[in-house]
Amino acid sequence: MSEAAKKVTLPVTGMSCAACAARTEKNLNRAQGVTSASVNFATKQATIEYDADATGTSSLVEVIRRTGFDTAGVQRTVLRVSGSAVAQALKLPGVVSALQEGDALTVEHVGSTVQADGVLQGLRDAGLVAELLEEEQEEDWEAAARAAEYRDLLSRFLVAAALSVPVLLIAMLPHVLPDASIVHNLLELPAMGLVQLILTTPVMFYSGRSFFTSAWRSFTHRSADMNTLVALGTGAAYLYSTASVFFPEFVSPNTMHPPVYFEAAAVIIALVILGRMLEARARAQTGDAMRGLIGLQAKTARVVRDGAEIDVLIEQVVVGDTVVVRPGEKIPVDGEVLTGVSAVDEAMLTGESIPVTKVAGDEVFGATLNTTGAFTYRATKVGKDTALQQIVRLVQEAQGSKAPIQRLADVVSGVFVPVVLVIAIVTFAAWFVFAPEVSRVSEALVAAVSVLIIACPCALGLATPTAIMVGTGRAATMGILVKSAVSLEHAEKINAIVLDKTGTITKGKPELKEVRAFAGFDEGEVLLLVASAEQRSEHPVAAAIVAGAEERGVEIADVESFESLTGRGIVARVMGREVVVGNERLMQERGFTGAFSTPIFELAARGHTPMAVAIDGRAAGVVSVADTVKPGAQWAVAKLKDMGVDVAMVTGDNERTAEAVARQVGIGTVVAQVLPAEKVEVIKKLQSQGKTVAMVGDGINDAPALAQADVGIAIGTGTDIAMHASDVTLVRGDLEGVVTAINLSRATMRSIRQNLFFAFVYNVLGIPIAAGVLYPAFGVALSPVIASLAMALSSVSVVTNSLRLRTARIATR
Amino acid sequence: MDSAEAFVLVFSALAVAGVVWYFFLSEKPKAVAQAVGGVQTFRVRVHGGYDPATLVATVGTPVRIEFFRDETDSCSETVVFGDFGVSKRLQPHKTTVVEITPDKAGKFGFQCGMGMLHGSLIVKERGDE
Numbered sequence: 001m002s003e004a005a006k007k008v009t010l011p012v013t014g015m016s017c018a019a020c021a022a023r024t025e026k027n028l029n030r031a032q033g034v035t036s037a038s039v040n041f042a043t044k045q046a047t048i049e050y051d052a053d054a055t056g057t058s059s060l061v062e063v064i065r066r067t068g069f070d071t072a073g074v075q076r077t078v079l080r081v082s083g084s085a086v087a088q089a090l091k092l093p094g095v096v097s098a099l100q101e102g103d104a105l106t107v108e109h110v111g112s113t114v115q116a117d118g119v120l121q122g123l124r125d126a127g128l129v130a131e132l133l134e135e136e137q138e139e140d141w142e143a144a145a146r147a148a149e150y151r152d153l154l155s156r157f158l159v160a161a162a163l164s165v166p167v168l169l170i171a172m173l174p175h176v177l178p179d180a181s182i183v184h185n186l187l188e189l190p191a192m193g194l195v196q197l198i199l200t201t202p203v204m205f206y207s208g209r210s211f212f213t214s215a216w217r218s219f220t221h222r223s224a225d226m227n228t229l230v231a232l233g234t235g236a237a238y239l240y241s242t243a244s245v246f247f248p249e250f251v252s253p254n255t256m257h258p259p260v261y262f263e264a265a266a267v268i269i270a271l272v273i274l275g276r277m278l279e280a281r282a283r284a285q286t287g288d289a290m291r292g293l294i295g296l297q298a299k300t301a302r303v304v305r306d307g308a309e310i311d312v313l314i315e316q317v318v319v320g321d322t323v324v325v326r327p328g329e330k331i332p333v334d335g336e337v338l339t340g341v342s343a344v345d346e347a348m349l350t351g352e353s354i355p356v357t358k359v360a361g362d363e364v365f366g367a368t369l370n371t372t373g374a375f376t377y378r379a380t381k382v383g384k385d386t387a388l389q390q391i392v393r394l395v396q397e398a399q400g401s402k403a404p405i406q407r408l409a410d411v412v413s414g415v416f417v418p419v420v421l422v423i424a425i426v427t428f429a430a431w432f433v434f435a436p437e438v439s440r441v442s443e444a445l446v447a448a449v450s451v452l453i454i455a456c457p458c459a460l461g462l463a464t465p466t467a468i469m470v471g472t473g474r475a476a477t478m479g480i481l482v483k484s485a486v487s488l489e490h491a492e493k494i495n496a497i498v499l500d501k502t503g504t505i506t507k508g509k510p511e512l513k514e515v516r517a518f519a520g521f522d523e524g525e526v527l528l529l530v531a532s533a534e535q536r537s538e539h540p541v542a543a544a545i546v547a548g549a550e551e552r553g554v555e556i557a558d559v560e561s562f563e564s565l566t567g568r569g570i571v572a573r574v575m576g577r578e579v580v581v582g583n584e585r586l587m588q589e590r591g592f593t594g595a596f597s598t599p600i601f602e603l604a605a606r607g608h609t610p611m612a613v614a615i616d617g618r619a620a621g622v623v624s625v626a627d628t629v630k631p632g633a634q635w636a637v638a639k640l641k642d643m644g645v646d647v648a649m650v651t652g653d654n655e656r657t658a659e660a661v662a663r664q665v666g667i668g669t670v671v672a673q674v675l676p677a678e679k680v681e682v683i684k685k686l687q688s689q690g691k692t693v694a695m696v697g698d699g700i701n702d703a704p705a706l707a708q709a710d711v712g713i714a715i716g717t718g719t720d721i722a723m724h725a726s727d728v729t730l731v732r733g734d735l736e737g738v739v740t741a742i743n744l745s746r747a748t749m750r751s752i753r754q755n756l757f758f759a760f761v762y763n764v765l766g767i768p769i770a771a772g773v774l775y776p777a778f779g780v781a782l783s784p785v786i787a788s789l790a791m792a793l794s795s796v797s798v799v800t801n802s803l804r805l806r807t808a809r810i811a812t813r
Numbered sequence: 814m815d816s817a818e819a820f821v822l823v824f825s826a827l828a829v830a831g832v833v834w835y836f837f838l839s840e841k842p843k844a845v846a847q848a849v850g851g852v853q854t855f856r857v858r859v860h861g862g863y864d865p866a867t868l869v870a871t872v873g874t875p876v877r878i879e880f881f882r883d884e885t886d887s888c889s890e891t892v893v894f895g896d897f898g899v900s901k902r903l904q905p906h907k908t909t910v911v912e913i914t915p916d917k918a919g920k921f922g923f924q925c926g927m928g929m930l931h932g933s934l935i936v937k938e939r940g941d942e
Contacts, residue, residue: 059851062875066914101908145905149885217861222841225929280887402895413928418836422829429825433818461927
């Protein structure tokens with residue numbers, strides 16, 4: 001192996017079949033610098049030999065991502081280094097990315113390949129001086145940044161407000177005080193212009209500074225934004241007024257004292273900053289739900305290392321660690337219970353408020369709350385791979401995605417500011433031409449400034465994203481993960497819904513339903529013998545019978561002999577008695593005729609799977625199991641119908657069982673005995689009738705149907721595959737979530753429409769009024785101060801309207 | 814019409830033309846990627862806008878954009894690449910990296926969370942550059 005030849009093993013996630021592995025392997029082998037690559041589907045690992053001079057882990061990961069998969073367990077480590085270290089870091093096997101700012105180097109690396117200390121050692125081996133640093137948590141910097149912004153806005157506002165008030169009084173009092181009063185005469189003195197100038201200047205250059213600097217920066221980028229409008233509006237008023245103070249004869253040759261508009265400039269700046277403060281505060285709340293979710297994570301974990309329990313930072317927990325959880329503690333990372341029993345409150349992930357019992361072998365999730373018991377578990381997912389982090393990522397992606405409805409607003413806001421500038425120029429020219437000569441400059445200026453100030457591109461920009469943020473965040477807290485804004489828009493329009501039966505409407509797990517004993521036997525006896533006999537069987541029905549018997553307090557006896565007759569049933573000897581359990585055919589073969597037919601027919605008609613029982617050569621009774629309908633399914637179907645949605649059921653199961661379940665929950669349209677591919681056809685058919693169709697299924701075998709539907713809703717614990725194939729994931733496994741999801745999408749889209757309507761109408765009406773279109777007919781013209789008040793309130797109104805979604809009533813059972 | 818009115822009208826017409834030309838018609842400055850280790854890299858300063866705001870890259874090769882957010886103004890807090898489903902929060906006075914691999918040519922916009930600041934990623938076919 002030459003110096004540059006390296007080998008790396010990377011975990012690959014998302015591969016659902018051997019073909020995926022083969023495709024990844026092919027792409028890796030084709031990639032530049034790769035000597036050989038093999039991808040093992042069973043271990044979900046890629047082993048790659050490569051030339052470190054030609055490629056690196058980051059490029060290899062990129063190849064994997066481009067193939068449609070990802071690597072897992074990427075961790076982030078921050079180091080302090082001397083000199084430039086990026087190139088060296090990227091050469092280390094397992095390092096996905098490296099970024100240096102000054103002496104701080106942020107490295108993303110695959111945890112299973114190289115840990116933080118490995119990165120540190122690798123850099124030191126390359127001759128660099130390096131040490132590990134701790135990184136700031138995301139919620140910390142966000143909170144700090146917001147607080148800093150707010151403080152800055154507040155101090156700017158206080159200065160602007162304190163100075164604007166006297167300026168405003170000087171400008172306004174002469175209009176209200178009696179002409180001859182002393183104060184009136186005092187305020188009318190020409191020197192008062194100078195006083196206003198002195199008071200307004202700090203407002204312009206301290207409070208309003210950022211408007212001017214930002215406007216200039218935008219201008220150099222050949223773009224324009226709200227700052228441009230505020231800067232131009234206040235700048236024009238200020239410059240004109242200043243000129244009036246120093247060169248009155250030049251500004252207005254016909255009057256001794258041309259008017260000044262310092263109060264407009266000062267008050268506009270004060271109000272716009274106030275508006276920004278309110279908006280910043282409201283906007284911060286739009287992300288509260290997500291910040292709340294991230295904040296749920298435990299900071300430390302108690303793990304067993306070298307036989308001792310120690311507390312470590314959550315970032316230091318690795319896959320395979322044994323984690324100890326005591327009563328009342330938060331579960332730090334995802335894993336599988338090893339020992340102990342407890343009830344865990346998973347409401348933060350699922351929205352379900354009843355704690356879930358966890359025993360050995362059950363999955364537990366990071367950020368959920370242990371209630372009463374203590375247990376240990378093996379960490380299976382850490383860092384970015386935990387369910388919580390996946391949810392956070394999914395929701396953040398959704399919040400960053402664009403709703404088609406936003407397109408018009410985007411087009412408009414892209415050209416908005418330049419168009420307003422044009423309108424302001426035209427307004428100025430029109431007033432200059434049509435106003436009386438003596439006041440034409442000032443009236444033209446006032447109208448143009450009002451146009452600049454009243455126009456509010458922010459309201460347009462905020463309309464959609466704020467509602468999406470609040471809506472998807474609220475959904476996440478209710479256990480509903482919406483993949484993108486597009487999904488949200490489609491979900492609103494759903495008017496037909498196709499439900500998978502098994503695992504969606506029903507629990508997907510058979511349960512013991514009924515035990516009937518014929519004359520000469522009693523139910524307890526039949527159940528005891530059948531359950532005891534079935535304990536040897538591996539059939540899922542057998543497990544249901546055994547579990548059902550235990551639940552009913554039956555003490556199961558030992559089996560003396562056992563024989564399984566494939567496809568027909570079992571024959572066993574229990575407590576010295578011969579027990580035969582099976583279908584009617586088995587009974588006929590054995591010559592047990594009798595009373596089976598009627599109860600079997602009856603139970604089957606109710607959707608049960610009945611089994612005949614013979615004991616000691618006599619027909620003894622019938623037991624039946626059935627997949628039970630989930631609680632809430634009936635409510636959900638009824639609610640969906642109320643909402644005007646057609647509900648249909650598809651299933652691979654037989655017609656009789658399907659009909660029975662459909663009847664129980666109130667579904668009229670049933671398509672039974674279909675293959676997964678045929679489910680797609682059912683959806684296509686509905687779509688061809690012009691319906692917007694949602695498919696609700698539990699993931700893997702429903703993936704094609706979920707993809708075909710306008711909205712694919714995956715139900716259940718959210719396996720990765722289902723989450724990727726679907727538009728909406730219901731973390732909790734019941735159908736109520738479907739109703740909630742549709743209701744939330746409707747509420748969110750309603751908010752967006754209200755916001756957009758308001759923002760458009762506000763601008764479409766506000767700008768012409770400010771320009772003075774009402775003046776010729778009604779004598780109505782807006783002052784710049786009123787315009788700035790309207791502007792400050794408009795964007796706040798939009799955000800506030802979006803925030804209403806946080807508390808909007810969404811129907812739940 | 815007096816001479817002042819004539820002057821204002823002519824001046825306004827010129828100003829309107831200037832606005833239209835400057836914001837809509839003139840060519841915006843573009844930045845072409847620096848290739849670093851098979852990755853097309855850009856460094857963008859975020860300060861009341863994206864500088865540079867137009868990035869030119871080639872199809873099929875990973876693109877790495879290092880956003881340096883040089884302000885606390887919350888307007889620029891998030892950068893969104895809607896076409897790629899990428900949304901990143903930018904920490905003030907720090908660099909945040911966005912990585913995408915464009916698989917088709919075209920002009921893809923990116924913007925702040927509220928659609929106020931705009932930039933675009935122009936992806937060209939191989940050999941077009």
